[in-house]
Amino acid sequence: MKNLQYIFYLLFSVISYGQVTLMTDVNVKDAKMNEPIVLTIVQEVVGENMIQQTPLQLMDMSKFDVVGNASEQNTFIDQKRGIRVNQIVYQFYLMPKVSGKVKIGSALLTVNGKIYKSEPFDINIKENFKNVEADYLAKDVFLNLEVEDKTVYENQPTIAVLRAYSKNFDNFRKLENIKFSTQENAVIRPISYKKLDIETEEEGEYSSQVIATFVIFPEKAGNVEIEPVSAMVKNSDLNKIVSNKVKLSVKNLPEGSPEGFKNAVGNFDVSIQTLNKLQKVEINKPINVLVKIAGQGNLDVEKLPKLIESAEYSFFKPKITTKLMTNKNGVKGVVAANYILIPKKEGQISIDLERFSFFDPILKKYIDLGIRTLKLDVLTPEQIAEQKSTLDVVDDYTKNVIETVPLPVVEKKSNSMSYSFNWINLLLNLALFLGGAFILYYIINKRRQKAELADLPLKPITTIAEEEEKLKKEMKSDFSVHFEYLKTIKNNNDFSEFFKIYEELHHDVELYVENRNKVNLKTFLQNTQGRQFLEEFKDLQRLMSIEKYAPIHDQEHIDELYDRIIKIYSEIVN
Secondary structure, three states: OOOHHHHHHHHHHOHHHOOEEEEEEEOOOEEEOOOOEEEEEEEEEEOOOOOEOOOOEOOOOOOEEEEEEEEEEEEEEEOOOOEEEEEEEEEEEEEEOOOEEEEEOOOEEEEOOEEEEOOOEEEEEEOOOOOHHHHHHHHHEEEEEEEOOOEEEOOOOEEEEEEEEEOOHHHHHHEEEEEEOOOOOEEEEEEEOOOOOOEEOOOOOOEEEEEEEEEEEEOOOEEEEEOOEEEEEOOOOOEEEEOOOEEEEEEOOOOOOOOOOOOOEEEEEEEEEEOOOOOOEEOOOOEEEEEEEEEEEEOOHHHOOOEOOEOOEEEOOOEEEEEEEEEOOEEEEEEEEEEEEEEOOOEEEEEEEOOEEEEEOOOOEEEEEEOOEEEEEEEOHHHHHHOOOHHHHHHHHHHHHHHHOOOOOOOOOOOOOOOOOOHHHHHHHHHHHHHHHHHHHHHHHHHHHHHHHHOOOOOOOOOHHHHHHHHHHHOOOOHHHHHHHHHHHHHOOOHHHHHHHHHHHHHHHHHHHHHHHOOOHHHHHHHHOOHHHHHHHHHHHHHHHHHHOOOOOOHHHHHHHHHHHHHHHHHHHO
């Protein structure tokens, strides 16, 4: 990705010379064996009438191992010329298999019957001479990946154990940086990287130690091959070792899955409830509704059923919280969504969730939980007032008087006085209290009679739309939830979800700053945090953009990015 900006600059400089552009480049021209090379291919087709007739045909890569790849497509309108530009950037993570001068050939593309190709070039690959002792240590320890159950259903969890073997006990403590390769058709989550006790074989020279355990969720039926796990041997020169591959026999889920089945495999339960302490719900007044899914299996945020939209109510985007733990049965815990919901209709309304079902691999059958529903009785302000007892009205009136009418301050006299009971004052106060209660009851009864005769609606101070907009602006995002979820995703090595959650965090922070300060985020940072902080913020965005499309993600680099995210965004929202 280091040369990506250079490629874009070069690409834009030649757009005016042709409507189809195809370019290739590598991050290094002088490489070494066992060191990765990043190959970047940029394809751009300009114009509405330019029709791509074939997909991009890659050059010969037989002299490399393709470790990983990624691509990004952008379509936009060139404002100066008013024409459409379709742009695709490919990246390949290559490991050389031979040394010497190696030719990177031409990539081919056919547009409107004409073949376009990139310019070929050569790169030099040198032998990587390692330290003899380090090389011996790498060969003296090896990894073996063992899977507990190799025949499972789609999305059913199975346990994988990574075991290290060596003749020398000292080699076990030198193993670090354990990583799974990029997987197709499977999701892998770590359970523990804790090293267990060293086991000595009764026969043979090697000893073994369990150094990690994982849970695997195969996502496709058939034969699924689990790529090797790698680790680094830490000595005078770091050496990478890899385990064996493992093949799983994945069975199709039975036919006849219920409607709305979302590949949930395990055992789950779904609930919906209101968090409001008040028993009576008033129309056009917000309430909190909590939706939860709990259980164990391939549990994640995507499995959480959503509220169904209705004319009877409206709701805002929920705040998601998770409490998950990976174990031998999969992912166990709770995913919850807290909605702010506004009833739009008086009377009884039904708040419905999406239909939810799951496959239980123990019972070997589908469990359909159907549609979970929360029923609410929604009242108008007049109906709520009518249901109040006289005592409730007097209590509300008393509270209002206490809050609005200033009470006199009684000064204490220094001299002591003898106390005498005054019957006249008692009777006068009692008469005033009874008279006030009678007048209050008369006024309330008169208002109720007028309301029943005239049935005049109360004039709202603001419109519903204005109230909703006010609520949106006053709602402060619980950014600690974003931070905690971002940490969980990072620790689970789910890097694609990591960048997705970061973008959601950035979007919520932008909205929060604009609603609160009436300026955009960058202007706010420049005015309040200073130029240096703004540059650090821009540098973080640039690094996140580059790392997002990298074919291979390094855990240490992701950890550094996470620490910078927490530091910078915490200062913004505090």
